[in-house]
Amino acid sequence: MTDEEREALGINKSETNKMINSALSGAASDVTAGAISNNSEVQYEIDKFIKAKKLPFELVSKWFNLNQFGQEDYLPMKLIQDRGIYSASAQEISEAETTTRGLNELQNSGKNLIKNTFVVFTKMNFVSNEPIALAIKQTTDAAANELSSLARDLxxxxxxxxxxKTKEGYSVWTTAWLYRLDWTEKTWSELGEIIxxxxxxxxxxxxxxxxxFEFIGTEKASSLVTFSLKEKRTEEQIIELSTIRNVDQVYAKLQKNHDVFKAKSPIVIEDGEIYSKxxxxxxxxxGENFEVLEEIWDSETNEITYKKIASIKVDKKQVWDNRYGASEGKEKELGKTLFKGKVKNLASGMLIRQIK
Structure with a gap:
């Protein structure tokens, strides 16, 4: 970022270093210099990249196969319809084949995928814990030396x-920026006119x-990476495990704190119990709360809406550990999470969404 751009955004070039130096001692700041950056600068660079690469248009071009326009068999809606079926479960496809709406409903559901097209940019820092632990120790030691002899020694x-205890290993810090394709009826109409x-x-x-793109929000996550003599994984495997889990963690925060990014997951009813993968x-x-949604399809507009029909809660005793690498060295898990709630009027394939 140039000095002119920083000035336009009101960002002091040395703001980050001042922030770090005020929190850490000289020893820590020497090691972490450059690792922690002003996220307002990062987002500005992301926005510049989006504009320079015309990413929103590139996504639309991909959805509608615009690079194939002019070919004899060109069908602008083919990928969208295919993805509508692709995103459906085997059960939904089986049920659709037995209804008057048939697979057309699933194909039309693909249209909803366009306005739910998201892009996530992530920035990851990998920092040694020792200088930060030392900085904290120096601060606490300075405060301790002001105490009386017995209290000081303790x-x-x-x-x-x-x-x-805290100096070993590394810390992984991840920041994510969430964007959504700003797809409206007006954009639909404009594309149709161009075609x-x-x-x-x-x-x-x-x-x-x-x-x-519409900017939705940003979230942060951090995790500790340590190496133990009892650990069977190599250092490279430990680092890989920690970084992947850290990214999963920041994605989970994005879903939890931004309603538009919350995933809808199908439930499975087995032996009178409610599960989801x-x-x-x-x-x-x-203990998390979820709402069970009934999918309603409007045959005139081909639009799908959702109606809440029940509430369920995650059972604390049976939460599936599906994190990366979690299954290594463990007995085979059930592969799904148990939910508490009334099964009446619920059916496998219904969708659930987390609520606050």
Whole structure:
């Protein structure tokens, strides 16, 4: 980022270093310098990248196969319809084949995928814990030395103990920025007009389509990476495990704190119990509340809406640990999370969504 851009955004070039230096001692700041950056600068760079690469248009082009326009068998809605069926469960497809709506409903559901197209940018820092632990120790030692002799000795011993416990390994810090394709009825109409004009031989370009991203929000996650003599994994495997789980953690936060990004998961009814194939990877710990949704299809508009018909809660005793690498060295798990709630009027394939 240039100095002119920083000035336009009101960002002090040395703001980050001042922030770090105020929190950490010189020893820590020397090691972490550059690892922690001002996220307002990062988001500005992301926005520049989005604009320069015309990412919103590139996504639309992918959805509608615009690069194939002009070919004899060109069908702009083919990928969308295919993905509508692709995203459906085997049970939904089986049920659709027995109804008057048939597979057309599933194909039409693909249209909803366009306005639910998300892009996540992530920035990850991998920082040694030792200098940060040392900085904290130096601060607590300075405070301890102001105490009387007995209290000082106890405080210094406590400081040393904490330092030895926290200095090993690394910390993974991940920040994620969530964007959504800003797809509206107006954009639908504009694209349709361009396709019509091109088919009539007019000199128009798809690139004239006015489409952008909508910024939804940002979340952060951090995790500790330590190495133990008892650990059977290599250091590379431990680092891989920690970084993947850290990214999963920040995605779970995005889903939890931003309604538009909340995933809808199907339930399975077995032996009078309610299950779903989600778990710790999605941030579940036990006790979370979910609403059960009934899918309603409007045959005139081909729009799908959802109606809440019940509430269920995650059973703390049976939360599926589906995090990366969690199954290694463990007995085979059930592979799904148990929910508490009334089974009456519920059926396998219904969708659930977490509520606060």
């Amino acid at each position: 405080a210094l011993k406590g400081s040393e103990k904490i330092y030895n 019509k004009a091109k088919r009539n031989g007019e000199d128009v370009t798809f690139a004239s389509l006015d489409v952008n 989600i778990g710790m990877k999605e941030g579940l710990e036990g």
